[in-house]
Amino acid sequence: MTELRYLPDADDVTTFTATVTEATQEYVVLEGTYFYPEGGGQPADRGTLEWDGGRATVGNVRKDHGEVRHDLESLEGEPPEPGTTVEGTIDAERRRDLSRMHTAQHVVSRLVLEEFGATTAGNQIHVDRSRIDFEPADFDGDDLERIQRLSNEAIERDYAVTKADRPRDAVEAAVDEGRSLLEMIPDHVDPLRVVDIEDFDMCPCGGTHVDRLGEIGRIEITDRTSKGENVERLEFELRDS
Ligand SMILES: [Zn+2]
Structure with missing residues (x-):
């Protein structure tokens, strides 16, 4: 389960750090996220994830059986290993x-x-x-x-x-x-x-x-x-x- 950290009232937070639980070339799952996953008539946030040795832009964010997958639009370097700390930045204007x-x-x-x-x-x-x-x-x-x-x-x-x-x-x-x-x-x-x-x-x-x-x-x-x-x-x- 990914913790939805913007709830209940942290929806003004657009930069954060979190730990990776799973990552592939296509997506990253964090133990908790401030990114809004698409749903309820509202589209997903976009932004970036950065870690020691890599960086990715997040093109979409979606829920998958309680996990939140940050879909990677582009990936520089290797996907982060589980346990890695990433820095998340949400496109604040969007x-x-x-x-x-x-x-x-x-x-x-x-x-x-x-x-x-x-x-x-x-x-x-x-x-x-x-x-x-x-x-x-x-x-x-x-x-x-x-x-x-x-x-x-x-x-x-x-x-x-x-x-x-x-x-x-x-x-x-x-x-x-x-x-x-x-x-x-x-x-x-x-x-x-x-x-x-x-x-x-x-x-x-x-x-x-x-x-x-x-x-x-x-x-x-x-x-x-x-x-x-x-x-x-x-x-x-x-x-x-
Ligand atoms: Zn509403």
């Missing part, structure tokens, strides 16, 4: 962009639930644009303008974002219906990592997030498409405010 996007997604998902009673059926974030599928929903132009305006008003209030582990039964009791897919999280996962936006939203989530809403900038809804009956897909981008 991480920051993905964190801003992920917190922005929580803001929009909360507002749409509150204003339109629609839940988030799926989402995919990227560095430059993101999308959320809402159900049931049928938005018109005024609705989009309203979602964008209310999202940006929440961001301007600069609420604090906190991340913590909480007992599962407490989360189940406190989370609003439609704001989590708790039934999708296996029963044995307890405690749950929860992302709280002060006075505004609470949602179990394993992604990376900013510490204050003001870091997001400004949300601009750029597209809306119908994805079948009752499902609407919104796309948004972030602007520096």
Whole structure:
């Protein structure tokens, strides 16, 4: 098992050292990592690993049966032996962009639930644009303008974002219906990592997030498409405010 060290609230760490447990020409496994592995609608971090006698760039990071594999895009020297200490450096700008996007997604998902009673059926974030599928929903132009305006008003209030582990039964009791897919999280996962936006939203989530809403900038809804009956897909981008 690779320890996910960015959890619950170290998602601002982008340099670290860790011990190798397995390495090939293709990938490196560490006993613990701060790299985010792809999942939950958020792409993986990228960066580099360096050790005595070698260096590699990390092109992708993914979970494989509880292990986190850092896929090597390029390798200089020989792969590190198990037990070797490596220095990990995460592409901090990419991480920051993905964190801003992920917190922005929580803001929009909360507002749409509150204003339109629609839940988030799926989402995919990227560095430059993101999308959320809402159900049931049928938005018109005024609705989009309203979602964008209310999202940006929440961001301007600069609420604090906190991340913590909480007992599962407490989360189940406190989370609003439609704001989590708790039934999708296996029963044995307890405690749950929860992302709280002060006075505004609470949602179990394993992604990376900013510490204050003001870091997001400004949300601009750029597209809306119908994805079948009752499902609407919104796309948004972030602007520096
Ligand atoms: Zn999330």
